[in-house]
Amino acid sequence: MSVRRAPTYQQAAPERPADDDSDAEEEALANDYKEQVGYQDGQGYDLDRSGSLGGGPQDLQAQLQAAATPLEYGATIEAKTQSYDSYCNLFHFILNSEGPVDIEVPSYYWAWDVIDEFIYQFNSFCSYRQRIAFQQSTTSVNEEEVSVLRDNPNTWGCYSVLNVLYSLIQRSQISEQLAARKRGEDPAPYAGEYGSRPLYQMLGYFSVIGLLRVHCLLGDFSLALKTLDDIELNKKAMFARVMAANFTTYYYVGFSYMMMHRYADALRMFNHILIYVSRTKNFQKGAQYDSISKQNDQMYALVAICVAFYPTRLDDTIHTALREKYGEQLTRMQRGGPESLPIFEELFRAACPKFISPTPPDFENPQHNIDPVEHQLAVFMEEVKNNMYSPTVRSYLKLYTTMDLTKLAGFLEVDADTLRNWLLVNKQRSRQVRHSEGGLLEGDIVNSADLDYAMQGDLIHVAEAKVGRRLVDWYLRNLARAY
Amino acid sequence: MGVAFDYAPERPESIDTILNGLDRYNPETTGVFQEYVAQQCADQTYDCYANLALLKLYQFNPHLTRDETTTNILAKALTVFPSPDFSLCLSLLPPHIYAQAKLSQQSGPPASGTLAEAVSHLCILHTQLNSAQYAEFWNTIDGDDLYADLVADIQGFEEIMRVRIAVVVSQCMQEVQRDVLESWLNVRGSKFDNFVREICGWSVDGSVVKIPLNKENEARGTVVRESVKFEQFGRMVKRAYEQPA
Numbered sequence: 001m002s003v004r005r006a007p008t009y010q011q012a013a014p015e016r017p018a019d020d021d022s023d024a025e026e027e028a029l030a031n032d033y034k035e036q037v038g039y040q041d042g043q044g045y046d047l048d049r050s051g052s053l054g055g056g057p058q059d060l061q062a063q064l065q066a067a068a069t070p071l072e073y074g075a076t077i078e079a080k081t082q083s084y085d086s087y088c089n090l091f092h093f094i095l096n097s098e099g100p101v102d103i104e105v106p107s108y109y110w111a112w113d114v115i116d117e118f119i120y121q122f123n124s125f126c127s128y129r130q131r132i133a134f135q136q137s138t139t140s141v142n143e144e145e146v147s148v149l150r151d152n153p154n155t156w157g158c159y160s161v162l163n164v165l166y167s168l169i170q171r172s173q174i175s176e177q178l179a180a181r182k183r184g185e186d187p188a189p190y191a192g193e194y195g196s197r198p199l200y201q202m203l204g205y206f207s208v209i210g211l212l213r214v215h216c217l218l219g220d221f222s223l224a225l226k227t228l229d230d231i232e233l234n235k236k237a238m239f240a241r242v243m244a245a246n247f248t249t250y251y252y253v254g255f256s257y258m259m260m261h262r263y264a265d266a267l268r269m270f271n272h273i274l275i276y277v278s279r280t281k282n283f284q285k286g287a288q289y290d291s292i293s294k295q296n297d298q299m300y301a302l303v304a305i306c307v308a309f310y311p312t313r314l315d316d317t318i319h320t321a322l323r324e325k326y327g328e329q330l331t332r333m334q335r336g337g338p339e340s341l342p343i344f345e346e347l348f349r350a351a352c353p354k355f356i357s358p359t360p361p362d363f364e365n366p367q368h369n370i371d372p373v374e375h376q377l378a379v380f381m382e383e384v385k386n387n388m389y390s391p392t393v394r395s396y397l398k399l400y401t402t403m404d405l406t407k408l409a410g411f412l413e414v415d416a417d418t419l420r421n422w423l424l425v426n427k428q429r430s431r432q433v434r435h436s437e438g439g440l441l442e443g444d445i446v447n448s449a450d451l452d453y454a455m456q457g458d459l460i461h462v463a464e465a466k467v468g469r470r471l472v473d474w475y476l477r478n479l480a481r482a483y
Numbered sequence: 484m485g486v487a488f489d490y491a492p493e494r495p496e497s498i499d500t501i502l503n504g505l506d507r508y509n510p511e512t513t514g515v516f517q518e519y520v521a522q523q524c525a526d527q528t529y530d531c532y533a534n535l536a537l538l539k540l541y542q543f544n545p546h547l548t549r550d551e552t553t554t555n556i557l558a559k560a561l562t563v564f565p566s567p568d569f570s571l572c573l574s575l576l577p578p579h580i581y582a583q584a585k586l587s588q589q590s591g592p593p594a595s596g597t598l599a600e601a602v603s604h605l606c607i608l609h610t611q612l613n614s615a616q617y618a619e620f621w622n623t624i625d626g627d628d629l630y631a632d633l634v635a636d637i638q639g640f641e642e643i644m645r646v647r648i649a650v651v652v653s654q655c656m657q658e659v660q661r662d663v664l665e666s667w668l669n670v671r672g673s674k675f676d677n678f679v680r681e682i683c684g685w686s687v688d689g690s691v692v693k694i695p696l697n698k699e700n701e702a703r704g705t706v707v708r709e710s711v712k713f714e715q716f717g718r719m720v721k722r723a724y725e726q727p728a
Contacts, residue, residue, distance in 0.1 A: 158543065159508070166505060219574035220539055222488055222532060259574065260488070261567040357578065358543050368579040375578035378585055379570050382606075386613045420663070424615035427655045428565045431699075433488075441488040447699075454702040456657040457691060463704040470709050479719060 063090050064106060068113035071121060077145055080125055084156050087118055091164050094203070095171055100194045109242045111202035115210045116244065118164070123217060125156040126356035133361030134369040150363045158358040162214065165207040171195070172204025178230035205238055209245060212252050217356050219376055221256040225440040228253065233269075233440075243280075247273055247292045251299060253440065255353065258302060259376075261383060263310035264434045264448050270303045271315055278317050300325045301351035305344060308333035309387065310432070310448055311394075313467065336391030344384045348377055390426040393419075394451055397462050405458040416458070423455065491530035495519075498533055507536050510544045517552050524555055524636045527643065531560065531568045538575040545577065550598040551636075557605045558634050562643045564612045565651075576602065604630055617648050621669035645670070649683050654699040661690045 067090050071083055094101050105111065129149050154160070169175060173195040177187035194200040208231060215224035231237060233253070239245040254269035277296060303318065304326040311334070314322065322330065329347060333340045355372035362368045396408060409419040430449035435442060453462045489502075498519055506512050516537035523529055534556045541548040553576070560568040573581060584603035608630070611620040624630045624641075634640040645668050652659060652667070665671050670678055679685045679692055686693045694700065 162508065218539075218542070220535065221574065222535060222571060223539070226489055259567075260571065359545060370578035370582045372578050375581055376574060378581065379573045382573075382610065383567075383570060383613075386610065421615040424651055424655050425613070428615075428651060431654070439487055442486070452702050452704075453655075454657050454700040455655055455659070457660060461657075461702045463702040465705045465707055467707045468709055472709060472711050472715060476715065476719065 060093070060101075060103060061106070064103075064110065064114070068106075068110055068117055070117055077148055080121070080128075081148075081152070081155050083121060084125070087121075087164075088160070091168070094199070095167050100197055100200060102197075103199060105199050105202065108202070109245075111199070112206045112209075112239075112242045112245045115165075115203065115206040116248070119161070119210050119213055122156050122161050122214075123354055123356060126158075127354050129156075130357060130361050130369055130371065133363050134366055134371065146363065149360075153360040157360075158218070158356075162211075165211050165214065168200075168203045168207040169211070172200040172207075174201065174204030174208060175230050177201070178205075178208075182230065182232060202238075206245065209239055209249050212256075213248065213353075216252045216256050217353055218358055219355060219372070221259040222441060224252065224256045225260075229439045244292060247277070247295060251295060252353070254299070254302065257440075258306060259380065260433075262433050262435075262443065263306040264312070264432055264446075265443065267303065267306045267310065267312065267314075268435075270299050270306070271318060274299060274303070274318050274321075275315055278321070297325060298351040301347040304330045304333065305347055305351075308340075308344075308391075309429075311450070312448075313470075334391055336388045338388065340388060341381065341384065345377065345381065348380060349373065352376065386425065387429055389422045390429060393422050393426050394449075397451055397453060397460070398464070400460075401462050403460045403462065405455070405460060408460070420455075423453070423460070427453070489532040491528070491532060493528040494530050494533065498530075502533060502536055508540070508543065510540060510547055513537065513540050513544070513547050516540065517549060520552050520555055520559075521636075523559060525638055527638050529559055529563060531563070531571070534559065535571060535575060538572055542575050542577070548598075550601065553598060554601045554605065554633055555636050557602065558637050558640070561605065561608055561612060561634075562637065562640065562647065564609070564647060569609050573602075573606075600629075601633060604633060612644075615651070617667040618669075620644075621666075625669075641669075645678065646682065649678075653683070653685075653694050653697060656694055657696065657700055658694065659692050661687065661692055664692050 063086065067087060071079060075083075132146060132149060149155075171194045173190060173192045176190040177195055180187045180190045188196065191201070195204065208227060211227045212224050215221075215227060228249075231239070233249070234240075239249050250269045250273035254266045254273075257263075257266035257269060274296070277292065300322055303314070303322055307314065307322070307330065313319075326347070329343045332343050333347075352373060355376050357369075357372050392412065396411060397403065405419060406416050409416045412419060414422075430447055430452075431445050432448045433443040434446045434448065436444055447465075450465050450467065451462065452465060453460055455461075498515070501507055501512050501515065516533060519530070519533055520537065523534075537552070538556060541553065557569065557572055560572050580599050580602055583597075583599035584606055587599065587603045608620060608623060611617075611623060624634070637643075648667055652664065661675075664679070665675055668675065668678065676687055679687055683694075685695070
């Protein structure tokens with residue numbers, strides 16, 4: 001996330017009529033189905049472009065700056081619409097000029113800032129519109145705003161945002177380049193006329209990360225992970241050079257894993273980036289660090305949720321910080337049972353992305369405009385509820401090597417059938433898909449629990465998986481101290 | 484070796500092309516995907532990744548939504564429990580449909596014949612399966628024609644579910660009482676013997692069904708050892724080179 005600092009929003013592009021639906025690139029995606037989503041595009045950019053983009057390189061530089069600059073807090077609806085229009089102008093110019101646009105990129109993280117801000121504004125606009133539509137019956141909302149939103153369903157339309165991202169990816173041939181790099185080849189021959197320029201290359205690259213984010217916001221978690229097929233998650237990856245990008249990537253990948261019930265993988269992602277942040281925070285005192293500190297807390301909340309599902313040993317620094325921030329909640333979640341449910345809800349709400357709905361809200365039926373965050377929360381809570389007795393079962397089984405089912409049921413004050421169900425549930429849940437190599441969606445089913453058991457009729461045989469001492473990390477750390 | 488989530492062995496090449504290209508957003512492909520879902524229902528194949536793409540098209544173009552296809556996708560996702568597929572499908576449904584479905588579990592069913600009603604029923608089945616209440620699951624299905632209708636399109640639904648439940652049992656148990664297993668699998672008498680012996684390869688010994696030991700149900704203690712990679716020592720080796728002797 002870029003820093004939301006004070007207003008320096010410059011409107012470089014002149015105002016355009018509000019009813020002109022802006023669509024950054026006509027050719028690739030939109031053509032066939034514009035009518036179906038209510039596009040009334042007709043007049044393309046070429047008609048009104050002359051005015052906005054005739055200003056030469058200086059004007060363009062100003063636009064580039066503006067695109068990376070956040071809107072001020074509480075911006076009016078006009079400002080939001082205008083901002084959308086200027087993004088469309090800018091992307092249209094970059095994508096559809098004759099030949100590649102030849103300009104210097106302001107800085108290496110500029111491309112990230114643009115894509116980040118673009119998606120941030122899209123995200124907050126959708127949430128805002130949803131909220132207005134939902135509230136219109138209950139509280140007094142600005143009628144004018146409602147009617148503007150109602151009349152312009154395509155402002156910040158989901159199709160156009162996706163269109164921009166996909167077009168930037170295609171133009172820059174970034175997927176081909178990344179695939180080549182993955183094979184160990186030189187990416188240059190695959191880059192093409194556009195992709196060989198830093199401007200396109202970076203915009204394309206960060207658009208891939210942007211897509212990850214948008215898919216996740218729309219609730220399509222498997223597609224979100226699929227999007228990163230070409231990007232290798234490691235320290236050498238390009239996104240790792242921009243702290244905010246690095247952080248965002250791991251957040252969304254980890255979150256998507258969590259929603260796919262792959263808690264071990266989610267934890268691996270969160271762990272990696274949180275350790276990275278804690279080790280580098282001394283060098284990152286500036287604005288970049290401030291902006292991620294809130295997200296940092298969110299990520300710890302997600303770690304707490306994942307650990308509650310999948311008890312595991314964390315890195316020492318993470319463990320300490322987690323205890324500090326969410327110690328009490330974690331203890332309660334790990335205890336399980338119905339009392340833990342509100343904690344899960346609270347942490348999920350605090351830490352989840354602001355989900356959005358791809359279609360404009362239904363202004364005629366305010367009650368239909370349920371907040372997508374509540375929707376995803378409800379889906380997730382089903383999984384939590386289903387699992388809530390596992391901690392209890394585990395805590396008892398740990399004490400025995402063999403145990404009679406009816407006796408244990410007596411301890412737990414449930415009947416034998418219920419306990420049998422709980423045991424089956426817990427056993428299934430301890431089998432998780434875990435990534436080992438290849439794309440993010442790949443993985444093997446492994447036993448992730450430190451406890452294993454099997455039933456022989458009513459007799460439960462319990463076996464523990466002991467974890468050997470972890471020496472390497474300790475050894476390396478102390479060695480580093482001796483340098 | 485596990486398989487990637489987006490992999491489906493029987494997926495036709497034409498579908499694969501759509502999924503990997505921008506046509507997955509093209510509302511005109513809705514028909515293709517719908518036919519593909521129908522085909523999956525008929526020939527007992529399953530392709531969650533493609534089905535999610537269709538739900539996504541519905542999400543973007545609500546007016547194209549076909550309730551019947553949506554419920555078929557959800558019912559198909561039930562057949563692979565306890566995998567997350569059903570939840571992933573729910574995540575792509577319109578929020579108000581799911582909210583109505585959830586609400587109905589407290590305050591009576593929504594208007595009959597609506598998608599919300601179907602979803603709410605499928606959610607009940609999903610919860611029962613995921614909390615291992617298999618006997619209740621079969622009771623629910625047999626107790627109301629509505630449920631039977633929901634899974635009617637899925638060829639061999641009951642048989643698939645029986646096999647899935649048997650897989651769970653084989654992971655958790657070495658021996659199980661006959662009457663318990665009968666209620667979980669919803670087959671009794673000679674049919675039960677036949678299923679357990681022929682399809683599962685287990686043996687029936689009086690009132691106890693014996694399941695051969697496998698990797699999952701033997702409950703053997705293990706010691707997890709640290710896996711050490713050479714890369715972890717990279718810095719140290721580098722350091723050793725850099726440091727003048």
